Amino acid sequence: MHLIRAVAASLFAGLASASLVPAPQHIFVNPEDGDASSYRIPTVHESAVMARRILHLSGLGTLSTVFPSNEKQQHQDPSTAENRPSDVGGTPIGLIDYIADCEHATGNPTVLAIGIATSFKNVAAGSNISLGLNWVPPKGQVHSPASLPRFSLQGYLEDLGPEDIVKHAIPACFAKYHPDAVAWYPGNPIHSSRWVRFVVQEVYWIGGFGDRAYIGWIPVEEWQSVTRQEVRDCVLPGEEKRSAWREWLGLGSGWEL
Numbered sequence: 001m002h003l004i005r006a007v008a009a010s011l012f013a014g015l016a017s018a019s020l021v022p023a024p025q026h027i028f029v030n031p032e033d034g035d036a037s038s039y040r041i042p043t044v045h046e047s048a049v050m051a052r053r054i055l056h057l058s059g060l061g062t063l064s065t066v067f068p069s070n071e072k073q074q075h076q077d078p079s080t081a082e083n084r085p086s087d088v089g090g091t092p093i094g095l096i097d098y099i100a101d102c103e104h105a106t107g108n109p110t111v112l113a114i115g116i117a118t119s120f121k122n123v124a125a126g127s128n129i130s131l132g133l134n135w136v137p138p139k140g141q142v143h144s145p146a147s148l149p150r151f152s153l154q155g156y157l158e159d160l161g162p163e164d165i166v167k168h169a170i171p172a173c174f175a176k177y178h179p180d181a182v183a184w185y186p187g188n189p190i191h192s193s194r195w196v197r198f199v200v201q202e203v204y205w206i207g208g209f210g211d212r213a214y215i216g217w218i219p220v221e222e223w224q225s226v227t228r229q230e231v232r233d234c235v236l237p238g239e240e241k242r243s244a245w246r247e248w249l250g251l252g253s254g255w256e257l
Contacts, residue, residue: 041213041214042207042214044218044219044222045222045226046214047205047207047214048222049230049231050135050207050236051133051205051218051223052223053231053236054135056231058133058135059100059178060133061099061131061132061133062096062133063095063129064093064129064130065119065122065123066093066128067084067089067122068122068125068126068127082118082121095119097111097119098111098112098174099131099198100174100176102168102170103168106200107200107223107224108199109153109197109198110160110168110173110197110198111157111195111196112174112184112193112194112195112196113194113195113196114184115193116192128154129155129156130152130153131152132152133152133153134148135149135236137236138238138240142237146208147209147213147237148208149237151204151205151218153198153203154201155198155200155201156198157197157198158196158197160194160196160197171185202217203217203218203220203223204216205217205218208237
């Protein structure tokens, strides 16, 4: 008799606790239009807008390259060669570097390539390169960092010519993000450097948890089609909504569009 009561009590408790568990979210597909209580997964274009805003606000990104093989290293310019361990050839390395959003029409990040830096030496030796960015809310108020957007740009580095540097006001734009970087601008007496753009060819996006965010590739056409106004209007997780009059008066962040 006691056993029957114990089993019944256990079943009742299980049913009661199950009723407190929220219904599962829609995964990989949007809910029906009439289901207002469910999350709507952002579209590919909306995800592209969020990615472009992250690029615009970040100023930092992780450049990932691959160390050259030992054979290739032997043929490197002596001025850029490194005394590397013999077993790192062919292995990837990711290093944070300064970036800036100075070419709004294309979304190609601007990079100050310093000749002595490992990422640029690897590229000079033939490595591919990618750029990783992630969103960190200004006040850090988030329940799970895994729920925040992050993405990877696949592409290549291209030197900026004098006309591009003037057209996009590259030195002034970059200084808004990184005032300290002026000391390493091209022509400085410390290190050899040059202006390059990271030409975006592919975009892989993880918007957060899969039941409420888009995860997958964003066509480069979508990336390039994002307008300045869309970037202005976008509000990322943890961002405070900006009032229109503050934007109009230019009272937003110093690097706002």
